[in-house]
Amino acid sequence: MGRQPCCDKIGLKRGPWTIEEDHKLMNFILNNGIQCWRLVPKLAGLMRCGKSCRLRWINYLRPDLKRGALTEAEEDMIIKLHSQLGNRWSKIAGHFPGRTDNEIKNHWNTRIKKKLKFLGIDPLTHKPIEEINNDDIKQQVSEEINEKVVPEKTLEYTQEQQNSTSSSSINESNNLEMFQNSHTLDMYYPGVEDPFPNWITSPIHNWDLFDNLQDNFL
DNA sequence: AACCAGTCCAACCGCAATTAC
DNA sequence: GGTAATTGCGGTTGGACTGGT
Numbered sequence: 338m339g340r341q342p343c344c345d346k347i348g349l350k351r352g353p354w355t356i357e358e359d360h361k362l363m364n365f366i367l368n369n370g371i372q373c374w375r376l377v378p379k380l381a382g383l384m385r386c387g388k389s390c391r392l393r394w395i396n397y398l399r400p401d402l403k404r405g406a407l408t409e410a411e412e413d414m415i416i417k418l419h420s421q422l423g424n425r426w427s428k429i430a431g432h433f434p435g436r437t438d439n440e441i442k443n444h445w446n447t448r449i450k451k452k453l454k455f456l457g458i459d460p461l462t463h464k465p466i467e468e469i470n471n472d473d474i475k476q477q478v479s480e481e482i483n484e485k486v487v488p489e490k491t492l493e494y495t496q497e498q499q500n501s502t503s504s505s506s507i508n509e510s511n512n513l514e515m516f517q518n519s520h521t522l523d524m525y526y527p528g529v530e531d532p533f534p535n536w537i538t539s540p541i542h543n544w545d546l547f548d549n550l551q552d553n554f555l
Numbered sequence: 556a557a558c559c560a561g562t563c564c565a566a567c568c569g570c571a572a573t574t575a576c
Numbered sequence: 577g578g579t580a581a582t583t584g585c586g587g588t589t590g591g592a593c594t595g596g597t
Contacts, residue, residue: 351566351567352566352567353565353566354565354566388567389566389567392565392566392567393565393566396565396566397565439564439565439566440564443563443564443565444563444564446563446564447562447563447564448562448563
């Protein structure tokens with residue numbers, strides 16, 4: 338025989354937490370700490386299972402949680418870590434004190450994934466998914482970089498380059514860095530002086546630019 | 556004002572690893 | 577050592593919210 342079940346699911350409350358439940362859980366943990374999640378709801382007077390209490394505490398009630406939207410620097414860090422660790426959200430969250438794995442996972446799925454796709458980067462592999470070939474985007478980017486004219490045939494990502502970045506011999510942990518290094522402005526716009534020298538090779542991207550592009554053209 | 560579609564995120568579910576008996 | 581409980585993680589979902597028509 339093993340241990341007793343963590344909770345009797347019959348009669349337990351589910352769904353959104355009320356303020357009263359939050360207060361009960363918060364007060365109990367702050368006063369008693371956490372020895373065993375199975376006992377927490379019983380001792381705190383909650384009709385929830387321990388698993389639900391744990392999730393609520395970790396994702397919402399912990400006093401050390403950082404509130405508010407993730408910063409651009411945090412987004413860039415998430416992308417970098419994701420290229421190295423994959424969907425190991427708890428590991429990624431470990432690099433962000435006050436942020437939860439759930440928060441980072443949600444942010445990835447709702448925002449960062451879209452931005453990467455918009456940039457022509459596969460969020461799963463961090464490799465290019467298709468050549469960028471949108472006249473409107475070209476024009477907009479052209480205006481952004483001092484209204485310099487974009488040459489006709491400049492947005493191609495050559496087969497050679499694709500092969501070089503998609504080769505299976507490439508260590509996954511280096512994918513993002515290699516991709517960034519291979520995607521200089523000169524590649525897209527040969528001969529055009531780069532007004533944002535770090536805009537794609539640096540971990541800090543100019544998301545405002547892409548937000549604007551997205552708003553205007555998608 | 557009503558409806559619809561898209562977005563966001565809290566919470567749930569299922570599974571695997573770990574731990575206790 | 578085997579079994580079952582517990583914990584932690586990642587994927588998914590449902591509902592609230594928002595903006596457009």
